[in-house]
Amino acid sequence: MAWFGAKGHEFETEENGKVFPVNRNAQALLDSLAGAAVENGAALRSSRRVLSIGREVFPGEGTLFTLAVERAAAPESTVSMETYRARRVLIATGGASYPGTGSTGDGYSLAASLGHAIQDPKPALAPIYIEDFHLASHAGLSFKNAGFAVRRGGALVLSRTGDLLITHQGLSGPLILDASAATEAGDTVEIRFSSLGAGQFKTSFETLAAANPRKAVRTLVLELGLPKALAESLCAMAGFGPEDRAADAPRAKRERLCVLACAHPMRIQRVGGFELAMATAGGVALPEVNPSTMESRLVPGLYFAGETLDFVGDTGGYNLQAAFSTAFAAAKGLCLRP
Numbered sequence: 001m002a003w004f005g006a007k008g009h010e011f012e013t014e015e016n017g018k019v020f021p022v023n024r025n026a027q028a029l030l031d032s033l034a035g036a037a038v039e040n041g042a043a044l045r046s047s048r049r050v051l052s053i054g055r056e057v058f059p060g061e062g063t064l065f066t067l068a069v070e071r072a073a074a075p076e077s078t079v080s081m082e083t084y085r086a087r088r089v090l091i092a093t094g095g096a097s098y099p100g101t102g103s104t105g106d107g108y109s110l111a112a113s114l115g116h117a118i119q120d121p122k123p124a125l126a127p128i129y130i131e132d133f134h135l136a137s138h139a140g141l142s143f144k145n146a147g148f149a150v151r152r153g154g155a156l157v158l159s160r161t162g163d164l165l166i167t168h169q170g171l172s173g174p175l176i177l178d179a180s181a182a183t184e185a186g187d188t189v190e191i192r193f194s195s196l197g198a199g200q201f202k203t204s205f206e207t208l209a210a211a212n213p214r215k216a217v218r219t220l221v222l223e224l225g226l227p228k229a230l231a232e233s234l235c236a237m238a239g240f241g242p243e244d245r246a247a248d249a250p251r252a253k254r255e256r257l258c259v260l261a262c263a264h265p266m267r268i269q270r271v272g273g274f275e276l277a278m279a280t281a282g283g284v285a286l287p288e289v290n291p292s293t294m295e296s297r298l299v300p301g302l303y304f305a306g307e308t309l310d311f312v313g314d315t316g317g318y319n320l321q322a323a324f325s326t327a328f329a330a331a332k333g334l335c336l337r338p
């Protein structure tokens, strides 16, 4: 931030700790980075796609990498081929998610063609689609400190707490995005909408009901902090009419209401694919890369950085940080190599 600040960029930090440029202009940041690279002697070539990377022995020069590169030239959109030779190559082509941003998974095939093992790439940080989703009318509602438990064949696969968002076809928000890579179609999930733990919700509900027998059940649910629209839906699902009072609420319906608020059952229809995932799990196997220099342990002079590697972080900046840190280590490693 100090480096960007010296170049005239201003930042603001949101409540959740995320930092953005005040003018929300990513292009200006990119221009500063690219400008600094050029000032320091780099030649930038854009609108090009590396199709293959080979290794060839050239008399008097030793073994060099040879890159076959496809070049798209505007405005005619004509494509021509170029060949590059290099002593060192850094693969930083990202993952396979959000291909509209250019990351189409090419790094995996390029690395594999040079002998690297690739851990199966999978979409990560993706929304979840729910079978026969019955809460679509609540799309846009978000919940702090919600709960998310996943079961497969009856066994608990994961249980997490975090911020949840209801979408038109299912679930999203940091809680879901972070858990998505560990979920599968067919898994059953239980959602806790209340920020109170399940036990505390039940106890508080029973206490409120005993103290306020004439109050409508849905009013009690509102008092426990659930949004009005959802409180009304949950009460209806539990079999309560809008005016049903706490004094007349049978135990079975009260218990059903607590389950709907704190272990709301759903089944996953599918997990968002690469087109929606914000990151890719899997990639170039880490044991084959020196973590100090990011140089391949198999192919001297070959380096990796960023999401091409087999790691994935939770939401909250960890993926960008991993890309920055591995790129920094790789840049140092490249400078060290004679």
Ligand SMILES: Cc1cc2nc3c(=O)[nH]c(=O)nc-3n(C[C@H](O)[C@H](O)[C@H](O)COP(=O)(O)OP(=O)(O)OC[C@H]3O[C@@H](n4cnc5c(N)ncnc54)[C@H](O)[C@@H]3O)c2cc1C
Residues within 6 Å of the ligand: 048, 049, 050, 051, 092, 093, 094, 095, 097, 098, 101, 102, 103, 104, 105, 106, 107, 277, 278, 279, 305, 306, 307, 308, 315, 316, 317, 318, 319, 320, 321, 323
């Ligand atoms: C919508 C969205 C929101 C996100 N939000 C966050 C967030 O808030 N915090 C966070 O930490 N992470 C976030 N991420 C993830 C983060 O953006 C990535 O982890 C990070 O950008 C990875 O950096 P990278 O340099 O490895 O790859 P990328 O940023 O994907 O860059 C790879 C580059 O390589 C180029 N390329 C690919 N193949 C070739 C080829 N064959 N030849 C030449 N060039 C090629 C691509 O065009 C691209 O420019 C988000 C991702 C998305 C999609």
